[in-house]
Amino acid sequence: MEEIVHGRYKLLRKLGSGGTGEVYKALDLRLKRNVAIKRILPEKRGKKRVLGRLQKEAEYLAMVEHTNVVLVHDIVDSRDTFSIIMELVNGVPFIRAFRRRPMPEAQYLGYLRQILAALKAVHGVGLIHRDVNPKNILVTREGVVKLTDFGLSGLVKDTDHRMGGTLAYMPPEAMRKNSRLGFGLDIYSLGFLSYQAILSLHGFKKLYGAKRPRDWIRWVLSSEPFKTLKELGAPVSDDFSELVARMLAKDPKVRYQKVAQVQKDLDGYLESIGYPAAGL
Ligand SMILES: Nc1ncnc2c1ncn2[C@@H]1O[C@H](COP(=O)(O)OP(=O)(O)O)[C@@H](O)[C@H]1O
Numbered sequence: 001m002e003e004i005v006h007g008r009y010k011l012l013r014k015l016g017s018g019g020t021g022e023v024y025k026a027l028d029l030r031l032k033r034n035v036a037i038k039r040i041l042p043e044k045r046g047k048k049r050v051l052g053r054l055q056k057e058a059e060y061l062a063m064v065e066h067t068n069v070v071l072v073h074d075i076v077d078s079r080d081t082f083s084i085i086m087e088l089v090n091g092v093p094f095i096r097a098f099r100r101r102p103m104p105e106a107q108y109l110g111y112l113r114q115i116l117a118a119l120k121a122v123h124g125v126g127l128i129h130r131d132v133n134p135k136n137i138l139v140t141r142e143g144v145v146k147l148t149d150f151g152l153s154g155l156v157k158d159t160d161h162r163m164g165g166t167l168a169y170m171p172p173e174a175m176r177k178n179s180r181l182g183f184g185l186d187i188y189s190l191g192f193l194s195y196q197a198i199l200s201l202h203g204f205k206k207l208y209g210a211k212r213p214r215d216w217i218r219w220v221l222s223s224e225p226f227k228t229l230k231e232l233g234a235p236v237s238d239d240f241s242e243l244v245a246r247m248l249a250k251d252p253k254v255r256y257q258k259v260a261q262v263q264k265d266l267d268g269y270l271e272s273i274g275y276p277a278a279g280l
């Protein structure tokens, strides 16, 4: 049956759904263009906490304006529900690009540069994304990265961060109660994503013997460092292997703490190999 949200957005197809929300491709009947709508799952409607969370998500998304971050057009609400109207990304989740086979370093570098640019914009307005993972990064047909899903984001200056995140991408400090969270959290997640793309890993399964979530938590909380990509025999350069290792350092003080530091090292490396300069 046809459903029209707020008298204006005709739902066309479901794109995805999670614990509290669902995302649809929809037609904006007034501007005659396609958009994406994220709204609360029918069974969660009317729940104040869920409503407030989605409202925050929209506000956070609206704070960031960057080519590599999904654009928010509007929010619409009615008595018991709330919807975010966003730019529709014609593309696929990044995970598709390496699920079947490892991604060559040279190909990954182009994505890494864009994801770093997105994170710099997010951190630049004082936000920690907190859920950087390959399902929340969409890639358009032209190869442009779009970071989405600010559902767990928070202001870095807030000290009472809720627990949460996608387990495989969570650094040790995000697994401990009451630890201070900083921008390094997202950098670690991106480090794990890099590891995963180059090795074609499916989450943490079988890594370091982890079978169940609690095995993984125990291992992440241990002091043993991740083996570098080089040590694992991946066909990557020493510089790249080193860069990923510093993003994935378990100790936040050893890890890169700012995106600009990662970018500086990455740019230096790219220049040394004659990689084409980034546009604009
Ligand atoms: N703006 C968008 N354009 C296209 N697809 C999107 C968009 N936003 C989300 N999606 C799709 O919907 C899925 C779920 O959206 P997301 O915001 O990550 O919700 P959840 O909080 O449930 O994880 C994403 O993984 C992506 O595949």
Ligand SMILES: [Mg+2]
Pocket (backbone or CB within 6 Å): 018, 135, 136, 149
């Ligand atoms: Mg998501």
